Amino acid sequence: MSSTHAQTRARLIFDACELLYDFGHDHPFQARRLAALIDLLESSGLWRSGDERQSLPFRPASMEELSLIHHPEYISAVQQLSMPEENLGDPQQEQAKRAQLAREYGFAEGDTPAIAGMHEVAARIAGGTLVALSTVMGLEEGETGAPEERPLHIFHPAGGLHHAWAERASGFCIYNDIAVAIAHVLRSSEAKVLYIDFDAHHGDGVQRAFYDEPRVMTISLHETGRYLFPGTGDVLELGNGLGRGYSVNLPLAPFTEDDSYIEVMNALLPPLVLSFAPDVIISQHGCDTHAWDPLTHLELTTRSIQAQVRCAHRLAHTYCHGRWVALGGGGYDQFRVVPRVWSMLWAEMSEQALPEQLPEQWIERWRPAWEAVKEQEVLEQELAGKTFFFADFPTTFEDQAEHFPPQPRRWSISLENRRTAAMLRQILVPSPIRKVFSAAQRQSPLTDLYDLLHPGGAHAEQSEVFETPKESILLRNFCPPSLVERLTVDSGLHAFARLPEREHQLLVDIARSPDCALTLAHTSAGAIVGEVTLTFGDDWWVGLEDIYEVTIEVSSNWRELGIARKLLAFALELETLEDMILFAMGLSWHWDLEGMGITPRHYREMIRQLFASQGFSEYETTEPDINLEPANILLVRIGKRVDQYVANRFLRRISSSPHLTGL
Ligand SMILES: [Zn+2]
């Protein structure tokens, strides 16, 4: 894609009226940060407000659209509190009434004070995000045009008000523009929406709005709520009912820093996006994650924020035909951080090279604004427990590494974050996908693993014909990647990657991994109708030996023909498996359940019987995935030659989930 073409397909949506969303000079949330951003974009030549090819027309969200998320009583309270006080009738009576409304709807505690005109400006911001999301989705909004001309990426810097609840204001947020826009897409299309929240604070309002909705996955990476507003965002907030598994929270330790942030982000986002298969990505890029932010402690620099933006961009192109809306959000170092970081976001989105130096005129205009609040910032940094403060104004877009001395506890903090990410992967990512996206530095240390899983080397391939009432099926063991590539995938085989073509790619990748074994069932025409994978237990089982996870999948078009039982028996008849502990954990395959029309308990019993036919027993466990969901089950088969000591360690582990303590 040429750079000019990329620019015409990326838009920035901004309207000067959005600058009215401002809580005043004594409040951390001020519109001056947006003014500084727009000025930086214009003075560095990255964006021109008058250029129609880079912008998008704007409109407020209607009352009807706001009420997709917000309760009518709340909207009415916002409207009343929005009116300037001088217009009131009996001042005393009116003031008492306003105080009552403020208490009831979240405007009384100081964080989110009621300001004149707030209904209008918050509705405009919600409209901006709604227009942006509708436009990339090709809904009847904004410009209609040929799909190949439609804007693919849109940045709405004033959006991202993720804390607002249905019935109250919270954390500087009045209307939840993100939730309103997503709700509009849900009712206007069949699309599935992925929301990624990079703000330092938990994206609680958006999570609440879609907690039981399987068409929306919310992923929030944030500083742990142990000490920080809003206090939620625990790993175990996973969604409810059909929405279970679609709320994802990665709470990070204070002082996480760049390396650990990038590591856990990469461990989690790509496999989750593959397994969810969204149609569009909407991401919130609150930059209060930055080391200079006065309210938080993640201590990131532009390096990880750049990585975060690139990751969202790449995922949108790989999995969503490029459809991507990016939003602003928090960010309270208004002059040194917000303008630079969101300019980077826009440069990435519109595929423009970022200049190295900040324009001198821009520094001249905004450095004095920072000087005026510098003393206050130093004080706030001290209050936030930060030991280091860089007391100067930056001159480059990217941070200079020497301005960010490493924290002494870096190693143990990284370990803590790594464990949190491993637990989430264990709970939320199907094992075959986890395997394909394994974190490189934690590859199995066992060099003989390939030989264990592929006795006799690559030529050991075995096959067997299985007669079904439909037609005969060929079962094959040790399938090499070249074979898997030649086969096709039946349309009903999509339990892990959601789409048959992605399931096919997943199987090819598994066949390529040295620490996986793949067994397939396919028709004479070469369509894969079932698969069993055997994978080395990954990071979750670190410290244990000879642990292998088994997963099985049969195409929904080929069920009740006895294929699952036969295929599992065929895959597990290897003599060498007596040296291994095999386990299967469900319902990590609960995606499969969605299309089957049976209850989770019924499904659980089916799975139990299927694995019992191969000598697996059900085990009690404190593993969170099993423990938290009554329909889930842990099935284990301990091989006859497994050392008693190794087996006991495994059994102790499953009954004492070590990583759950301290969360
Ligand atoms: Zn925030």
Ligand SMILES: [Zn+2]
């Ligand atoms: Zn792009």
